[in-house]
Amino acid sequence: MDAVLPALSLILQPDVLWVIALSSLFGLFVGAMPGLSATMATALLVPVTFFMEPVPAIAAIVSCTAMAIFAGDIPGALLRIPGTPASAAYADEAYQMTRKGQGELALGAGLVFSVLGGLFGVTVLILGAPVLAAFALNFSSFEYFWMALLGLTCAVFISPNAPVKGVVALLLGLLLSCIGIGASGGHPRFTFGSMELTGGVPLIPALIGMFALPEIIRFVLSERAVLTIAQKKIGNIFRQQAELIRRYWRGLLRGSILGTVIGAMPGAGADIAAWVSYATSKKFSREPEKYGTGHVEGLVESGAANNSALGGAWIPALVFGIPGDSITAIAIGVMFMKGLTPGPMIFLNNPEMLYGVFIAFILANLLMLPFGWAAIKCAGQLLSVPRPILMPVILLFCIVGAFASNNTVFGVVTMLVLGVAAYLMEENRFPIAPVILGLVLGPMVEENFINSMQKTLGDPIGFVSRPIAGTLAALTILIWFSPLLLRLWRRARMQPQMR
């Protein structure tokens, strides 16, 4: 706790506060724009954070994403189009409320419960991460190998698509991580004589390419319908919110807990948290028949869940260096670029930085109330920003961002190639998050495997002989075979019925 004061002095600098305020506004804007996701906001922010100190860089990402996830609710309620995938679960419900004349209630609930859920996620992060980190200090290369593998495994199996497509995406990401001189002991791999590839696939252009370019391509190919806003003038959004907290405190708590847990699982982020919470809310509700007709209860629970997932996702990211979602995968990439290796050592060596991140998180969630209120008030103007102007601007921003990482056009080419590939993959239901996880975690898996093998002189038994390593191994392998076991179990259950 001695680090809290130095951390406060790191955050409460005028320039850091400016960074937080500006990235919050940026996050609100991008999140509120249909078709632009929170992950895209983060990817576009990375080239700018590249030039900052570590604490403002991470604070920028944290505040931008928190705002973007909330702001996704605004077009959901007013246009029936979720601003980010995290609001998709309840966009229709919120829109139905607006149609019934309850726009203020829907938008207010989105804001208030996002703040409460976000603060819950941060609290769990602050209390849980140091405890886990103390435990993780006992880890050696064997445990880290399994942790990385477990993280990658979860990423594949949690994705809503067919697991085999998740596996393919992951393997492609891991293959990309092999390019260049990396963990391979000085031998350049897959560089084909290119000097630029010896440094590996540059992360920033890869991120921009995979998360921003597909959105622009989709916009070019989509029908450009005129958007009609369901309610132009927004009244007092805070009325009745206290009543909602009193009535649905159980849902708020359930959504926040579920969101944090789902966020902490590698590969699952705010969007999955919102879907699961919405379904859970309906299941436990006393009035499930009202769901889908413009009922606020589901909004309360899943609105809290998607923001608490953000805090949850940082737990494995900070403690083990394993990202909980694609946003933290980007953040881990940024930390590496800043010379910080996420993991338990950071709790010993850079506690002030860590508490700086925590404080930034709390600050971002508190700032969300006034900023979010202002965004809702200006929703009419915000949503009428013409996208035919916005998209080319974003494209140029992408180009410059990709260029800025190495100051060469190579970055732009990388962005183009990976962007088109990501678009084709997404169109064919291959998830993109595992590619990024593979790209970021690939060197960790390979290095820890080779180091472990050198320690045991090539004897693989070392990977399972230590108790924690053995448990992690069993867990990982169990998840690998879970689809097969589930299928066998179902068949066994079916057979007695058939007889």
Next chain:
Amino acid sequence: MRVNDALFGIALLALAIFVWLHAAGFPKVAGTAYGPAFFPQVLALGLAASAALLIWRGMKQATGGRFLQLETWAREPGRWFGLLLMLSCLVVYALLDEILGFHITGFAITTVFMIYLGVRPWLALVCSLGTVIVIWLLFARLLLVPLPGGVLTPYLW
């Protein structure tokens, strides 16, 4: 554009074979089997297995022999043109950035893209100019990214 899983599988299988063979040429590390080739070859094996599964899935799905499914947009030539135009903007930027510089290339591609998307030409010109100036100030002046000045270098402050 939806491609049948089997076609994806075949492409991935080809990639897996290529990776395996290419990695086989990496130097061996004396005394251990785990040299630079080990990890890529394990990945290639995984990729080949997944590819086989995709081919099998794809063959099951492909009833009536349809391997390529085009969305509604793909039947409109205008959309293809838009996609091609956007991607060419990026290629043109990559090719001309060093010669013409960020300002001219950036301004040109943003204007063209905006006009294609239906923005009125004068508005597109004004917005593109504004964008180029803002990005220049942010990246080149504030963050000190050496965006190439190209032919305009002598006139930039």
